[in-house]
Amino acid sequence: MQNMPDATPAVPFPGRRVLIVGGVAGGASCAARLRRLDETAEIVVFDRGPYVAFANCGLPYFVGDVIADEAKLLVASPELFRDRFNIAVHTDADVVGIDPAARTIAVRDVTTGTERTERYDVLVLSPGAAPIRPALPGIDRPGVFAVRNIPDSRRIRAWITERHAQTAVVVGGGFIGLEMVENLRHRGLDVTLLEKLPQVMPPLDPEMAEPLAEHLESKGVHLRLGDGLARIDEGADGRLAVVAESGAVYQADLVILALGVKPETALARAAGLAIGERDGIRVDAQMRTSDPHIWAVGDVVEVPDVLLGQITVLPLAGPANRQGRVAAESIAGRPTHFRGIQATAVVGVLGLTVASTGASEKGLRRAGVTCFERIYLHPGHHAGYYPGARPIHLKLIFSVPDGRILGAQAVGEEGAEKRIDVIATAIQFGGTVHDLAEAELCYAPQFGAAKDPVNLAGMLAQNVLNGDMPVADWNALDTATSFLVDVREPAEFAAGHIAGAVNLPLSQMRHRYRELPTDRELVVYCGVGQRAYFASRFLAQHGYRSRNLSGGMATSRGFRRG
Numbered sequence: 001m002q003n004m005p006d007a008t009p010a011v012p013f014p015g016r017r018v019l020i021v022g023g024v025a026g027g028a029s030c031a032a033r034l035r036r037l038d039e040t041a042e043i044v045v046f047d048r049g050p051y052v053a054f055a056n057c058g059l060p061y062f063v064g065d066v067i068a069d070e071a072k073l074l075v076a077s078p079e080l081f082r083d084r085f086n087i088a089v090h091t092d093a094d095v096v097g098i099d100p101a102a103r104t105i106a107v108r109d110v111t112t113g114t115e116r117t118e119r120y121d122v123l124v125l126s127p128g129a130a131p132i133r134p135a136l137p138g139i140d141r142p143g144v145f146a147v148r149n150i151p152d153s154r155r156i157r158a159w160i161t162e163r164h165a166q167t168a169v170v171v172g173g174g175f176i177g178l179e180m181v182e183n184l185r186h187r188g189l190d191v192t193l194l195e196k197l198p199q200v201m202p203p204l205d206p207e208m209a210e211p212l213a214e215h216l217e218s219k220g221v222h223l224r225l226g227d228g229l230a231r232i233d234e235g236a237d238g239r240l241a242v243v244a245e246s247g248a249v250y251q252a253d254l255v256i257l258a259l260g261v262k263p264e265t266a267l268a269r270a271a272g273l274a275i276g277e278r279d280g281i282r283v284d285a286q287m288r289t290s291d292p293h294i295w296a297v298g299d300v301v302e303v304p305d306v307l308l309g310q311i312t313v314l315p316l317a318g319p320a321n322r323q324g325r326v327a328a329e330s331i332a333g334r335p336t337h338f339r340g341i342q343a344t345a346v347v348g349v350l351g352l353t354v355a356s357t358g359a360s361e362k363g364l365r366r367a368g369v370t371c372f373e374r375i376y377l378h379p380g381h382h383a384g385y386y387p388g389a390r391p392i393h394l395k396l397i398f399s400v401p402d403g404r405i406l407g408a409q410a411v412g413e414e415g416a417e418k419r420i421d422v423i424a425t426a427i428q429f430g431g432t433v434h435d436l437a438e439a440e441l442c443y444a445p446q447f448g449a450a451k452d453p454v455n456l457a458g459m460l461a462q463n464v465l466n467g468d469m470p471v472a473d474w475n476a477l478d479t480a481t482s483f484l485v486d487v488r489e490p491a492e493f494a495a496g497h498i499a500g501a502v503n504l505p506l507s508q509m510r511h512r513y514r515e516l517p518t519d520r521e522l523v524v525y526c527g528v529g530q531r532a533y534f535a536s537r538f539l540a541q542h543g544y545r546s547r548n549l550s551g552g553m554a555t556s557r558g559f560r561r562g
Contacts, residue, residue, distance in 0.1 A: 023052035026298030027126030029324030066185025067174035129261035129299035138232030165253035177258030197229030207558030311359030376551025381415030
């Protein structure tokens with residue numbers, strides 16, 4: 001999987017002692033799966049915290065009182081592992097060293113400080129990733145928190161309650177940062193989001209992040225984009241003063257650091273295991289490390305991106321669970337492999353859903369991939385004639401000329417994640433835009449449309465590939481030299497249009513098209529792209545050269561910030 005030859009399958013033997021360092025997603029799933037495959041193995045799990053299997057994705061919602069009962073976050077207890085699976089679990093047990101030659105680990109009791117040695121035949125590392133805390137002045141002041149486990153969430157809840165907190169600064173606009181923004185707003189706090197990049201949700205392409213930024217501002221969140229954290233000073237009245245790189249100062253009762261995570265590789269490094277270019281543990285397709293007796297899973301490992309062919313670290317629960325299962329099957333001697341990741345993810349933010357899968361446009365460009373195209377569309381999440389239809393802003397990226405699906409991003413109040421799940425499945429099976437156009441999906445007016453947004457995305461992409469709808473590049477649009485034709489009605493044009501455009505409504509096109517120049521390529525647009533497509537087809541059949549600004553004015557707002 002990563003420049004390491006795949007090891008031969010493990011040869012199971014009765015009574016093996018399998019030690020697993022870390023629970024949560026990867027370690028816990030590995031332990032449970034291995035027991036289902038091997039009843040003879042002695043399986044022992046060690047976790048430095050008080051809980052072995054908890055829903056860490058639910059932690060922000062515990063802070064926000066959406067999940068009020070802490071017990072709801074506990075997926076499995078040591079007693080359940082013991083009684084149901086005959087697996088021994090030691091919590092508050094910090095593994096502080098590995099001796100690969102002797103096949104032993106050193107375990108420190110967090111409560112007493114005493115250490116002991118445990119022998120293994122097989123070792124599985126699942127220590128996860130730690131929140132990034134940059135070495136900045138004031139970063140360790142009371143009231144500055146990161147969110148990794150239940151005790152972290154408990155401390156944040158207590159701080160908010162005991163201090164009657166009213167203001168917060170969240171540093172970092174990724175998954176955890178946005179979820180914390182939502183939940184702090186749910187608690188009634190005034191929230192400022194400080195993000196060093198010029199956009200929120202860095203995995204998205206900038207234009208797809210813009211609707212999310214607008215939504216956050218509409219919900220009262222103070223966005224401070226393109227500005228990083230410099231230091232945290234003591235503020236007035238015992239508060240914190242968050243100082244940005246720009247020099248701006250934000251007073252806050254608490255600060256949440258959501259700057260991302262880094263793999264916990266200290267154990268692996270000290271044991272001499274191979275560490276990869278992204279600072280994660282290198283593993284093969286069976287999740288085995290450079291030591292034939294040690295496997296590793298979860299946020300700590302490096303994995304291949306199946307679309308870009310690059311090695312990456314992806315801290316998501318879904319891949320961690322699958323890796324735990326693959327490791328267990330490998331340990332049990334079964335033929336197995338981890339296929340890699342395509343980064344399918346979703347986040348909900350104050351009533352808006354943001355989902356994505358596969359490669360982004362900026363990721364493709366960084367990887368040197370140029371033979372691709374993209375389309376934008378803004379369909380309703382169900383039939384327009386049924387009450388309550390909400391738009392989905394959808395971007396589909398595909399290779400040229402074969403139409404293989406490379407990635408998709410969706411933003412909407414309803415149905416965005418459903419469409420991304422469909423496209424993610426198509427990507428996994430090597431699907432093309434033609435497959436999306438032909439996909440047979442559920443339809444009833446309250447759930448979708450006869451032409452689902454997924455179908456429409458495939459059909460639009462087909463139109464691009466077969467030349468029926470050449471598209472203009474929003475990023476390269478030059479309003480000073482392009483001949484822009486707005487085919488909306490005059491009232492729509494008057495309410496706002498792209499600078500330099502002329503208005504020739506589709507309803508008048510057949511009578512007035514000769515007003516357009518024949519010696520220049522036209523760039524045609526409308527509200528969401530449909531009328532512009534109709535116009536471009538008409539113009540093409542009358543000898544005109546034109547390109548469609550995919551997604552129309554609904555897409556143009558995504559390119560306005562900055």
